[in-house]
Amino acid sequence: MARPSTDRIAAALRSPVTFSVLAGLVIGALFLVGTGADPFAAYGAVVTGSLGADGIGATLSTGTSVLGMALALAIPLRAGLINLGGDGQMVLGGIAAAVTGLYSPLPAPLTVVLALLAGITAGAAYAALAALCENRFGVPLLVSSLLLSYPATSFASYLVRYPLKEPGSSLPQTGRLPDGVALPAFGTSTVTFGLVLVVLAAAAYWFADRRTAIGYEIRMTGLNPRFAAYAGVERKGLTLRLMATSGALAGLVGAIGVLSFPYRFLDGSLTAPGYTWTGLTAALLAAAAPLGTVLASFFFAVLQVGGLSMERTTEVPRELTQVLQAIVIVFLAARLSFPRRRRKTAQEPITQGEFV
Amino acid sequence: MFFDSDLLMSALRALTPILFAALGGAVCERAGVFNIGLEGMMLMGCFTAVATSWFTGSPWLGVLAAALAAAAYSLILAVGTVTLRGDAVVLGVAMNLLAVGLTSFLLRTIFGVQGTFDDPSLTGLPLVGGFSPLAYLAWAAVAVAALMLSRHVWGLRLRGVGEAPEAAATLGVSPARYKYAAVLVSGVLCGLAGAQLALGNVTLFSENMTAGRGWIAVVAVMLGRALPFGVLLAALLFGVAEAAGFRLQGLGLPQQATDAAPYVVTLGALFLSTAQRRRRTGRTTGVAS
Numbered sequence: 001m002a003r004p005s006t007d008r009i010a011a012a013l014r015s016p017v018t019f020s021v022l023a024g025l026v027i028g029a030l031f032l033v034g035t036g037a038d039p040f041a042a043y044g045a046v047v048t049g050s051l052g053a054d055g056i057g058a059t060l061s062t063g064t065s066v067l068g069m070a071l072a073l074a075i076p077l078r079a080g081l082i083n084l085g086g087d088g089q090m091v092l093g094g095i096a097a098a099v100t101g102l103y104s105p106l107p108a109p110l111t112v113v114l115a116l117l118a119g120i121t122a123g124a125a126y127a128a129l130a131a132l133c134e135n136r137f138g139v140p141l142l143v144s145s146l147l148l149s150y151p152a153t154s155f156a157s158y159l160v161r162y163p164l165k166e167p168g169s170s171l172p173q174t175g176r177l178p179d180g181v182a183l184p185a186f187g188t189s190t191v192t193f194g195l196v197l198v199v200l201a202a203a204a205y206w207f208a209d210r211r212t213a214i215g216y217e218i219r220m221t222g223l224n225p226r227f228a229a230y231a232g233v234e235r236k237g238l239t240l241r242l243m244a245t246s247g248a249l250a251g252l253v254g255a256i257g258v259l260s261f262p263y264r265f266l267d268g269s270l271t272a273p274g275y276t277w278t279g280l281t282a283a284l285l286a287a288a289a290p291l292g293t294v295l296a297s298f299f300f301a302v303l304q305v306g307g308l309s310m311e312r313t314t315e316v317p318r319e320l321t322q323v324l325q326a327i328v329i330v331f332l333a334a335r336l337s338f339p340r341r342r343r344k345t346a347q348e349p350i351t352q353g354e355f356v
Numbered sequence: 357m358f359f360d361s362d363l364l365m366s367a368l369r370a371l372t373p374i375l376f377a378a379l380g381g382a383v384c385e386r387a388g389v390f391n392i393g394l395e396g397m398m399l400m401g402c403f404t405a406v407a408t409s410w411f412t413g414s415p416w417l418g419v420l421a422a423a424l425a426a427a428a429y430s431l432i433l434a435v436g437t438v439t440l441r442g443d444a445v446v447l448g449v450a451m452n453l454l455a456v457g458l459t460s461f462l463l464r465t466i467f468g469v470q471g472t473f474d475d476p477s478l479t480g481l482p483l484v485g486g487f488s489p490l491a492y493l494a495w496a497a498v499a500v501a502a503l504m505l506s507r508h509v510w511g512l513r514l515r516g517v518g519e520a521p522e523a524a525a526t527l528g529v530s531p532a533r534y535k536y537a538a539v540l541v542s543g544v545l546c547g548l549a550g551a552q553l554a555l556g557n558v559t560l561f562s563e564n565m566t567a568g569r570g571w572i573a574v575v576a577v578m579l580g581r582a583l584p585f586g587v588l589l590a591a592l593l594f595g596v597a598e599a600a601g602f603r604l605q606g607l608g609l610p611q612q613a614t615d616a617a618p619y620v621v622t623l624g625a626l627f628l629s630t631a632q633r634r635r636r637t638g639r640t641t642g643v644a645s
Contacts, residue, residue, distance in 0.1 A: 035465055082445065138630040139623070142392070142445065143578070146571055147623045151616035158612035277453055284446060317464035322457030329450035333443050334436035 017285060020331035021299075028324045037314040046321075049309020050302040057189035058308075061260070062273070063301035064191070065253050068198040069279025070286075070297040071205055072249035076242040077288040078209065079221040083243060085145030086250045086276035088152030089126050093119035093251025095156045097258045098265035099164070101177040108180030115181070116197075116255050123251020124244040126152060131243035135236040141243070153271060160267045172267040183259045194256035199294075201249060206290035218242065222288070250276075274322070278304060281325045285332060300325060363599050365486060371595030372491045372556065373398065376549035377573035378580070378587045379494075379501055380542030385582040386505060387538035388518035388531075392448035393433050395570025396455030397543055401426040401550020403459040406473065406561040407466060415481045415555050419490065422554075423547035429455070430543025438535045452570065460563045474560030481556045488556035490548060495588075497545065502584040514538060546570070568619065575622050579629055590625070597621035 012018060029039035050059045069086055076083050083089075097119040104111040126148065133144035157172065166175040183192040209215040221228040221238060229235055257270050278300045286292030307321035377394045384391035404425035409418030432451055436442040460470075467473045481488045504511035514534050516524045521531040553569070554561050572594055579593075580586025601614030 031461075082449070084449070133623070133627070137627045139626045140578075143571070143575055143626070144623065146568070147575070147619045150568055150619040154612040154616035158610050161612070162610065280449070281453070284450075317461055319457055319461040319464060323454065323461055324457075326450050326454030326457050330432060330436070330447065330454060333446035333450055334432075334440045335442045 016332055016335060020285070020328045023331045024324045024328035027327050028320060031320055031323065032314075032316060035316055037316045042310050042314045042316055045310040045313040046303065046306030049313075050306035055305055055309065057191055059298075059301050059305045060195055061190040061192070062305050063298055064195045064198055064256060065273070065275040066278050066282065066301045066304070067202065067294060067297040068194075068249055068253035068256065069275045070282040070293050071198065071201055071279075072246045072253065073276075073280045074283035074286065074288040074290075074293045075205060075218075075249070076239075076246045077222075077283050079218045079238060079242055080225060081239060081242060082142050083127060083130070083145050083246045083250075084142055084280075085127065085130055085149040085152075086246075086279065087271050088149030089123040089247040089250035090254040090257075090276065091153050091156045091270055092126050093123040093254030094258045094265050094270050095159060095254075096122035096251070097255035098174050098177070101181045101259065102164075102175060104181075108178065111178075111181050112183065112259060115259060116252065119251040119255025119258070120248045121251070123254065124248035127243040127247020127250065128240060130247075131240045135239060141239065145243075156265070157267045160265055164265075166264075173262075174265045177259070177263045181259070182263050183256065185260070190261055192256070192260045194260060197252065197256065201252070202290060202294050205293075209290050273304070278325060281329050284329050363596070363603060366602065367592065367595035367599035368491065369487065369557070369595075370598040371591045372488065372494050373549040373553040374569055374573050374576060374594050375494045375588060375591040376490075376497070376545045376552065377570055378576035378591050379497055379584060380545035380549075381573050381577040382580065382582040382584060382587050383501065383514070383538045383545075384542045385577050386518045387514050387535050388521065389433070389437060389535050389538055390444040390448070391433060391539065391542055392445060392571075392574050393430070393451035394542070394546055394573045395566050395568070396448075396452040397426045397430055397546035398550040398553065398570050398573075399452075399455040399459055399564070399566045400429045401547035402554035402565055403462060403550075403561055404547070405551035406478065406554045407462075409480075409555055410475070410478050413479060415479050418555055419481070419548065419551040422551035423544045426547030426550060427540050427543035430539050430546070434536045434539040438532050438539070456564050459561075463561065463563065470563075472560060472562035474562075478559055479555075480559035481552075488552055490552045490556055493548065494552075498584045498588050505584065549573075572618060572622050575626060579622075579625055593625055594618055594622060 025043070029043075032039040032042050049055045069090070072086055072089075073083055097115040100115040100118040101111060104114055106114065127145070130141060130145035130148050133139040133148075134141040160174055161172045164174045166173055183194050185192045207215075209219065217228065217233045217238065220231070221233055221235070225235070253275065254270055258265050262269070279297065282296035282300050283293055285296045303321045303324060307318035310316055310320070311318040377398055380397075381391050381394050401422035405415075405418040405422035407418075408421035409415045412418070429451070432454075433444070433447055436447045437444045463473060464470060481490065484492070505515060513524065513529045514537070516527075517529060517531045517534040524531055524534075549569075550566070553565065573591075576587050576590035576594065579590035580588070597618045601617040604617075605611055605614045
């Protein structure tokens, strides 16, 4: 990894990631022109609205959830596994944390720790179930994780509409957590200790990826599953462990969401912002590399929060940021980069990749 | 009587969108293209159908436009996987996300509403003999697809391309051309699925209204082993699950339980079918990075 820095910069500029992000921004600008808005003003509003004094708090609290979900999706992705059930795992984590927070007889600080652990456990168990579906029944992980996600969100929705519903409230939500059962916030902002937790998780992921045998096994499996299997990596066990870790993080995000404002489980409040999909996009953009995932998560958090202020100043719907995210990944998946000698990879059949 | 003709009728009505999308998925599967972008293609079809029907007053033009728009959208998958050799799984997931964002964006820019667009003057598809005309088309499409794949030279070549691309290329059959064709066919079928969903099952567009049906279609392809009649049976299973869910709701079961029913049934069916076969079918989804 000791390349001269100029080479690195040149390589970074030519990388498909840079191309995809720029292409996304250019296409976004075309959309903006199409709706009659000034793209420079709109993008300016995104930056100032998300990084300015009154936006940075929202960016960091959004970033907490996005980074948490991005890590949850990056960890299995590093081994070439895709967990599409993040929503279900996150919501179950949220419900578990809410129930713990409401009914735990322990003092408040202990209850917070317990609620976080309950969220982590619920998410991990549910993701492990999806891994078992693949290992035991041969149902592809992609499909099992996603299909399990729907009943989980329905179940949570049922719980907060009937048995756990706050009496007298018109909203499908649990009662408010008792006083003190909340993650400490920084000053008066909405940024909580949850940010520290996900950053610590990112650091742990970086360390495991770079410095431990298991991290090496995971990377090898992602690069070449057959070689890894030959070298003695036990795939089923790895899948189970990776999915459990992934679900644990998704559950943690759910628990953090419940233990910060609005300090309760409100149906849809965890899934509506689309953290799972933004996180997946960030993980894909970074090819699941630890530091890259952190950067990409921050970038998308900026887009998501900035999208709101863009809507306020230019009247362009904030859904545009969703479009941008997806376009970036479409370009990335299509492996487009700035024109240069395209290296042929040897392992693919020659018959693919011809023009019609 | 819980299982009566009414239940069967509503099951048959519920299965049409899944059947269209799953047929498209089966054609792709046979050509060796892994298509998990069905959901996004369907959603594009839903929006185009509603928008066109609204502006022209003709649901039929809506159906046509939906088929064309979804086919155009499916080109992303064709170009991305066949020509540029990108990762089909990541592309499919990205297409599904893009469709959600794009349709929500267009919903707000064109109709100026968020969430749901439904207007009494939006014209839906008429019923013919208790079914949407598209339902008959879907059943006919099953037969046509089965005949094509087993008898017609195009279908045989398509299968050859899926099973042994090099061999097909040696015989002068262009794999890329057949793969493009398969993806475009799946686009048209998903467009019809979307039109049926938005102008047949209901008459409205709401954000993310496909709600996982495209994924159920992906599972239906697996269950039906990419055979048209197998896919029909798998889609029927889903239709029965959805219809039974509505019936149970009438008997006092909470709506959330019935919402979850189709996914649980689909997953259960997958367990049974793979446990029965005891063959390895799982595709590994390596992410090209």
